[in-house]
Amino acid sequence: METLARKLIAGAAGHAAVATGDVVVCDVDLAMIHDSGGPRRVKPMLERLGRNVWDKDRVVVVSDHYVPADTDETRAIQELTRQWVQDENIANFYDQQGICHVVLPERGHLAPGMFCVGGDSHSPTGGAFGAYMFGIGATEMAGVLTTGSIWLRVPETILIEWDNQLGSYVTAKDMMLAVCGRIGMGGGRYQAIQYAGAAIRDLSMQDRMTLSNMAAELGAQAGLIAPDEVTAAYVTDAGGTLPDDWRDYRIEIADDPADHLLFDAAALSPQIAAPHSPANAADAGEFGDTGFNVAYIGACTGAKYVDLAAAASVLKGRRIASGVTLMVAPASRQDQDRAARDGVMKILEDAGAQFLPNSCGICAGYGEDRLAGDDICLSSTARNFKGRMGAPGSRVYLASPYTVAASAVAGRMRDPRDVMGG
């Protein structure tokens, strides 16, 4: 039976249909690279091969990892990125405008039916738009940039179905932490996840992006959501082009893939994942006495406009507890501008937040802003591996922006409903 994953792969491979396990070569509609795994890595490989990019209009470059460039080494990386983009005559270049996974769709580059690769593990984010998108390393990217194609073993499909409606202060991040807690970081087995159900349809595009993004945390290759009117409106507003057949990219629950996981959104509580894995998730209420000193609202799954607005809804008229540092790194310039226009940034500032640039920031652990050895951080990011965000001794707990904000007010980890009386 055809799943959305197989329909998208078959289209890119030029076949009427493909079967699980087939190895196929797919034409790539779009390749996204960033400043870390991008030009500085692929330039020498392309030079060795004596090739330029196969189609400059299908390449998008985003500088987001070494931002701010505050050392000689990182400034050199940024300069190399700019020079390479100029040499290759690539128009789609976003220099310090935000995190690639958020910038790519907000600038209209994604649409249903596309087959895309990204030089970053959170590239499954594109699946939220009904596109098949997955992350690859720099050498494989050099192969794509020179040939315009990539091989793929058609993966098995997992259906993750969320019935009913989420309660107040429960978000897409809580949904994903709960799934990580149930099936573990290897539970996706490099499969294609398809998300469906009433609770998925209720989500905004930015919330859906969190679900697709964190398919990476399950070890899946892709995380697909069928396009609907919400998708169509987002793509159109972003200046993208909807294909005529966008309604044909459907996920049928009746397709009944071998793995079908059912979750009840109405029964879900806010989640917190303990160090050092997203799979260590449990109800936030179980962490009530855990203290922490850094609250971080950042990254592609934790600081988009919807995430900033969620934090602000908790922090409005409140201040963070003494002993807690709240840092906010809005995921993109556009999202920050929107949050500034409607007062969200002011609320965060009045609550005591400090702002960091629109970049991967502490989540990637690449820059000078890092956690120290004894820091305990409650973070709205997606990944809490040992030492990823700073010193090996630092400890990172993951939660939604609501939970991070409410806990920052309480000075202890809290279920946001307990703080808000919801």
Next chain:
Amino acid sequence: MPRLWRFDETIDTDVLAPGKYMKSPLAELATHCLEAVRPDFAASVGSGDVILGAPNFGVGSSREQAAEVLKHLGISAVVAPSFAGIFYRNAINLGLPVFTLSDDFYHHPGLSDGAGLTFDFDMATLTLTALGEALPLEPLPVFLRDMILDGGLIPHLEKRFQAGMEETSMEEKGA
């Protein structure tokens, strides 16, 4: 003599190639490989050594330096019950042999940390020095095996481009 490095915890990309040193040249990055879980690893690993990892080895980031540092340090193969998808592709693209093994062999008592052994790519075996026993690994698909033999994707593509083969044909995938 080559030895086995056995890791019973999940090894992610961020402990293989820590973010703090990602801006540094590969040789420097490699000195920090696995330091968060095994501080002596980078300084004592020897050419030909083999890593045996827990399931889902290489989970996390797409940074291929996670595989590249292991090759740089002389690791001849990484063996695990399962690999994270991106790490697996990266390793092959860089010419680092990665093999899965069955659960039975994963729990083989001879595969202890520090055990002397030799790895045979052509035969896809690990031979335990103390027991003289050759443990079979699961063979790679032919086209992935060929890519490793070429030294990875870039030399593989170089060969193809020089031969005037622009398109990758399905037949050649041999799958």
